[in-house]
Amino acid sequence: MGQDSLKEEEIVELLSGIENVRLNEDESAVVIVDQTVLPGKKELLELGDAKALYDAIFELKVRGAPAIGICASYGIFILAKQIQADSGETFYKKFKEAAEYLNSSRPTAVNLSWALRRMEDVVKANISKSPKEIVSLLREECRLIQAEDAAMCKAISEYGLSLLKDGDGILTHCNAGPLATSKYGTALGPLFLGKERGMNFHVFSDETRPLLQGARLTSYELDQGGIDVTLICDNMASIVMKNGWVQACLVGCDRVAANGDAANKIGTSGVAILAKYYGIPFYVLGPSSTIDFHCKTGEDIVIEERNPEEIKCKFYEKPMALSSVKCYNPAFDVTDHNLITAIITERGILRAPYTESLKKAFPERVIE
Known part of the structure; x- marks a missing residue:
């Protein structure tokens, strides 16, 4: 899917509320406010693959340590849904590769590695379960990460x-x-x-x-x-x-x-x-x-x-x-x-x- 612009009227909620980073309706991509074009232009991006997620973090389309962590947790969930695996062990190997790729996008903000490590811990703790069950648990975890950040703020x-x-x-x-x-x-x-x-x-x-x-x-x-x-x-x-x-x-x-x-x-x-x-x-x-x-x-x-x-x-x-x-x-x-x-x-x-x-x-x- 890459980076696709969404309608400008969809931006108001993200700028005024909790969800400046969120999943799209069918949970196939992460939706972010493109911070590189503000304030002159208000644009939302949908990030649906590993390169789009990496580029959005590296190019500061999403920035701010907590927002990067939230984006990374949602992003690795999206990528996890795309993994083809018949066992938890195979799933974990592919998951870890994707997480390491995202983690390499920026080295200083610890929230990036923190969020990805937290999502990885979910996989490791449930490696005996089916990939479908693990993905469901990852969905719960990434939503929890954002909710916790709102409460912390x-x-x-x-x-x-x-x-x-x-x-x-x-x-x-x-x-x-x-x-x-x-x-x-x-x-x-x-x-x-x-x-x-x-x-x-x-x-x-x-x-x-x-x-x-x-x-x-x-x-x-x-x-x-x-x-x-x-x-x-x-x-x-x-x-x-x-x-x-x-x-x-x-x-x-x-x-x-x-x-x-x-x-x-x-x-x-x-x-x-x-x-x-x-x-x-x-x-x-x-x-x-x-x-x-x-x-x-x-x-x-x-x-x-x-x-x-x-x-x-x-x-x-x-x-x-x-x-x-x-x-x-x-x-x-x-x-x-x-x-x-x-x-x-x-x-x-x-x-x-x-x-x-x-x-x-x-x-x-x-x-x-």
Whole structure:
């Protein structure tokens, strides 16, 4: 099936509700909002084969760590339905090949491997059953993953909102709203929840070079949600902080190490350094699926490097640098735990030392 556009009127529900990623009606494909064409164009894509799913994740058509995990879980379910096998063992071999292929699409966001590993665990635990029975269990699991993410986002939003006051100025980087997660989002969740309860915030949205997630997605979501938002270039964060216009920084995360170091979109660590200098709280918000106890520190997090041409050519009519000029284009950086005021998860507001607070919050995840 590949990637097929759907009718624009079908998009409203996905942009305003929980299901920014979902199965189509006959459960033959995953439906996503194509985030690469927002806000100028609203388009849905149907992903019905392995290459379409891989490309959608790699090309950022679906992005945001939780949304990637949800898409991957639905995607591997779709691919599992296509497997021809006469036993659980044969089914598992083909399933694992498909999962490894999807997992290779992006290395940094832990939700991708987490979701695929969770789906694989279902197969392994039921390998004595027929492929048809296993597929049915996979369907239940992928739906559960999305439902859990929605519940986690609501809890994260509640905890985050408790740290804010009506009228606060907020600075955010990249995009961690409904498009990147479920329902409220993570970093933007407290703002949407606060808006529902009559609170008002003024948000400064970093444009987030080079792919402009803040400009294209965050400012779009906030504007559509009736939240006062001002778009700024990344290098303007310092002056709005110095002017006293920012009372808190809220960012999402793609992976959190056991010591509290947090990987997020490139430029996040710079925001954290500025916030530390100006005495502004810097909060990292994310579900437990982004916490990786296998990574002791941020040094263990693999940082994805993307095509250098994104810097010189993306969104430009003409290249903005000579073809002979080299570019370094890491997709993420790691914010040192010492710069983070608190990590906000669905299990509460965690503070330093994170080696202790993370273990206490998630004892079942700890690796000795």
